[in-house]
Amino acid sequence: MAAALSLNCQKTFPGRLTIAAQLDLPLDPPSVLILFGPSGSGKTTVLRCLAGLEQPEEGVIQFGSEIWVDAARHLIVPPQARHLGYMPQDYALFPTHTVTGNIEYGLSNLPQDERRRRVGEVLALLQLQGLEQAKPRQLSGGQQQRVALARAIARQPKLLLLDEPLSSLDAPTRDALCRELRSLLLRLKTPTVVVTHDWTEALTLGDLIAVMSEGQILQIGPPQEVFSRPANEAVAQIVGVETVVQGQVSESVNGLVMVQVNGVAMTALAVEGIGPAVYVCIRAEDVVLEQAGISRTSARNHLLGRVVDILPQGVMMQVRIDCGFLLTAVITRGAVEDLRLAPGVPVIAAIKAGSVHLVPCSVV
């Protein structure tokens, strides 16, 4: 078996939640795993178990050939000995230390010049030059995030753990830093586990997504697969985006962009700085179905396709349409009868440009 980070453990918080999680993350090539789920689902606890800050009552955590936790043998490797880069949600920058002091905090075992070289390297990598002597309280939220990241990666850790790395930032900063973080993670080539509850972050950053709910990992797989083919209704509810397909941005005019998905052209709102490779994300409730042949609406996208299948989903019906790619729509039973929908029937799916969400895609 190839080297992997594998976790299979249980942690109980009396009266609140029992976490029983099982996951495997291949280490070669290093990949980014997203722990995704609503708040209170146990994502942070799993991350803290990996960091050695929580001790599972049962189970095993193994990193490659190293055993970090074996509860049966009362073996727990302390966080100090795991060689991690851990970034907690609120960054936990040391208020008494400068930016440089924070970054070199974990490098005390290195000789002076090597330490200085490393600090210079990460300062440059995260564009923090000029802030070397600043104290954390003098920094903006975005700068604090970078310092925390710099501190975590300066040790060249074996495993990087990021807890909601972008959640305490305002929306424009978050979008920009999310793309930066993605290119940084691609460059670092360090196995990484990221906790988030934001699906755009999950898609942008992750090679693998583990969907968590109530302490359990419900599904684990590549983002596109998890979003497009949720294993069950709970996963579908949590991810909330039914259609995720890869596309290429072909042109950009007047704040709108044309995206090609399997030869189908679609119009979406432009997103600043987004690369040619994108994920095209469409929520099922944003798709309007029309009878083929008579459509003229304000929606910018009219995709001709055929119904693949129709499944009940609560009081609604989930209709999957093949229109060059598999598109999911959720409509009422009445609408299904009105449109006389059945597998094989041609139909037009109308989607407003604003409902076609584009997310940077790291898989090219």
Add this chain to the structure above:
Amino acid sequence: MVLWFRTNGNDQMNWIAIGVTVKLAALTSLVLLVLGLGIAYWLSFSRWRWKFLVESIVALPLVLPPTVLGFYILVAIGPHSLVGRFYADLVGHSLPFTFEGLLFASTLYSLPFAVQPFAAAFDQVDRRLIEASWTLGQSKCKTFFKLILPLSVTGVITGIVLSFAHTLGEFGVVLMVGGNIEGETRTVSIDIYDEVQALNYTGAAKTAFFLLVVSYFVLLGVYAMNRKVWAVWPQR
């Protein structure tokens, strides 16, 4: 209130007693710095459910009459006790009515004045910072010196200054354990008592005034520091 008298006779301040007192207070503070930091760290970070038992013992000198505490210490270090006999065998003389005995007693007596500010300061340190330090490979010991201590510096100084000031003015325990030996165990407070007994109000007044001024300035320093009148270190 009588602050200052001017008569003939022996109205000089007893510098020997002042020397003994300052030496005792300084050494007590030093011992408490080491001992108190250890106890306070344990009290603040231990998850032992019965730790309040230890907290109560540490706080006992706050409520016990000094004579009661002094009595027990005297019995505990006296020649009939195990500790007392061991010490006498080791050093050649017994502990009561010596400077070392006095140091031992005043360390116990001032323990809460050091431990409580230390522990309160440690309690204020954000546990997430400590965890971040651990994940950066720093041992618990290194984390203490590199992170916890710098973050608790105000509380630590407060504790040290309070134990110093408290030792300056102690009376009951000193009388019980130290006796009244000039140059060895006669502290300022006992000297004042002696002077008053001898009806030498002038000498007593001078020494008392000295103690009053020193104590006031020490407390002034502590309060000013806690209000951060001088921003000598970064405010959090």
